[in-house]
Amino acid sequence: MPREFPAAVRRFIQAHGRAPVVLVDMDEVLCRWEEQFVASHRRLFPHLLIAEAGQRESFDLFAGLTTEEQQATATVLDEPGFFAGMLPVKGALAAVEEMLAAGVDVALCTSPWLSNATCASDKLRWVQRYLGPAMAEATVITRDKTRVRGDVLIDDKPFVTGQAQPEWDLVRFTYHYNRHLPGPRIDGWSDWQPVLSKILDMRTQRAEAAQIESPLPSLS
Incomplete structure (x- = not known):
């Protein structure tokens, strides 16, 4: 050091x-966090497009999303174990x-x-x-x-x-x-x-x- x-x-x-x-x-x-989110989103909702990690334009997770995309985002974030599976x-x-x-x-x-x-x-x-x-x-x-x-x-x-x-x-x-x-x-x-x-x-x-x-x- x-x-x-x-x-x-x-x-x-x-x-x-x-x-x-x-x-x-x-x-x-x-x-x-974002890598975990993108991977979980694609696993749960493969039919919905999502940007690669690091390309999100806003800190607001729901900004610019359709109703279906907002519901998918909420489902991903509510999944049990989501916050334990992230890498450092x-x-x-x-x-x-x-x-x-x-x-x-x-x-x-x-x-x-x-x-x-x-x-x-x-x-x-x-x-x-x-x-x-x-x-x-x-x-x-x-x-x-x-x-x-x-x-x-x-x-x-x-x-x-x-x-x-x-x-x-x-x-x-x-x-x-x-x-x-x-x-x-x-x-x-x-x-x-x-x-x-x-x-x-x-x-x-x-x-x-x-x-x-x-x-x-x-x-x-």
Whole structure:
């Protein structure tokens, strides 16, 4: 592992008195969701055309679909076991392990597909299979990620909104439906360390500046 990222983690810990918390989305960030969707769709509805993985124009799964295509999409996503069968994104598992080795508090933060009765348990099975029981314990399944405390959220969703003002900085995991948006991003798991190092250092600098502006009161 390059030294830049572990050094940024150490500076963060020194400034904050705790480890940085990095939240990592699952679908299309850790898991090859779209490949699973396309394969399942073709198996269940071979008569309906569907674009290859990576060619979807919108993050909205139902945009531009006929009524029949919308029903087929819902059926695929509601299939028991769908969310347990995905393969990992290239480099994702190694990146999580490297974050942990550097002293980062990593938690997975993923949204459930509410009409799929096995979605939540399938996702936990996936995490346990590929990352182990400890990471399964550190998995947060929620429809509102803004309520989850952290320093960084890595997510492919173009806009992550909710009821709270998020504490984390959003790092977009690049796909065709979000690449036009400004802000920090990871184009793949081969280039995550410089991006996270920069964000952790920015948060460290803000913490250090706040300490200078509000020094502890003197005991004398």
